[in-house]
Amino acid sequence: MKLLRVGTAGAERPALLDPDGATLRDLSGLVTDIDGALLADDAALDRIRAAVASGELPVLDSDSSNDGGVRVGAPLGRIGKIVCIGLNYHDHAAETGSAIPAEPIIFFKAPDTVIGPEDTVLVPRGSLKTDWEVELAVVIGRTARYLDSAEEGLAHVGGYAVAHDVSERAFQIERGGTWDKGKNCETFNPLGPWLVTADEVPDPQTLGLRLWVNGDPKQDGTTADQIFGVGEVVRYVSQFMTLYPGDVINTGTPAGVAMGRPDPKPYLRAGDVVELEIDGLGRQRQVFKDA
Known part of the structure; x- marks a missing residue:
């Protein structure tokens, strides 16, 4: 459904x-x-x-x-937590010059970053490096703790959605501390349009992801390129925290982000329009404006 x-x-x-x-x-x-x-x-x-x-x-x-x-809002209410996986595509790690992680990289987004799939996204004050990231969002459907296998991980998924993990790279990388400063700005997690129940996604490792900025194609990847697949991500995260129904995992982005492009990197500005989609999960469109 x-x-x-x-x-x-x-x-x-x-x-x-x-x-x-x-x-x-x-x-x-x-x-x-x-x-x-x-x-x-x-x-x-x-x-x-x-x-x-x-x-x-x-x-x-x-x-x-x-x-x-x-108006279509985010397809999930009362989100518990948003766990994010960084550098989870081989091609994205390569474009940023990063080593392939030995284990999933975990960071968090606050639930109040979530907006609807066509709501306005705000470029933060002082931002010079606001970036785009199309991602597969996994919504937990059963309480998961200390799972033993990737198969168990998949069995605890309730559904899937399109997520836009908007990021401010200077805040994330150049301002010290963890990544969270560049990930939790207001409106930085458009979600939806739909929550597609897991029974309609028999294999989450076969989904195409695409993103355009002002009509120009920027990202065109597939979840087959994930370093850690969906089931393994859920299993892994469950070793460190309990996942509850209504928690969300953003599972990483493929190559094509602004950060991975030659200088001058085409970071987002007010007036830019970003569109993104994932096979079978729907399409988003956001206009960016200054906060």
């Missing part, structure tokens, strides 16, 4: 993209939100599937609209 949340920011309601790929169906009569509690509730998910099959879900009405059009 393709689950989403629509409406004004902070007042989104749950919805589903109809199998026809065009019609939005209202889920508010069945569930209160798309969140970790729903993903962990097999009975509730089965009720949604049954309602889809029976054709009983109402078409989403215009009460959820914003300025005449339906």
Whole structure:
């Protein structure tokens, strides 16, 4: 299923993209939100599937609209934590001149960085090196602690989504300390448009990822190039922290970021438009403006 949340920011309601790929169906009569509690509730998910099959879900009405059009928010509410994996593609490590990590590199993004897939992204004050990164986001569906195998890791995934791991490289690399200063600026994690349940993604290592800036292609990769696959990432992270339903893992970006390009590097500025997509998971579009 393709689950989403629509409406004004902070007042989104749950919805589903109809199998026809065009019609939005209202889920508010069945569930209160798309969140970790729903993903962990097999009975509730089965009720949604049954309602889809029976054709009983109402078409989403215009009460959820914003300025005449339906705003799509982030597809997951009440996110617990966002765990991010750095340098997780062979080609991205190569373009940045970095060694292949022996173990996954972990950093965090705060849940309040998450915005909708077409919301405005803010270039931070003082920024000179705001960069783009298309990423596969993994949403946890079952509590995971001390998992023994990559297969177990995959079994604990509730769904997948497109994430844009916007990054400020000077803050991240040149200002001392950890990466977190360059990763947690306001609006730096557009998510969505959909949360696609794991049953619709039989192999997360076969997904194409693409990104454009002002219409020019910048990234064109595949999750097959990941150094640590999705199942292994979930297993690994579970050794260091408990993952709960509704937690998110951003699994890294392929080559093509601004940081990896020749000088002068084409970092993002106000007015730039970034579009990104992942096979089967939908497409995002953001206009950048100054904070």
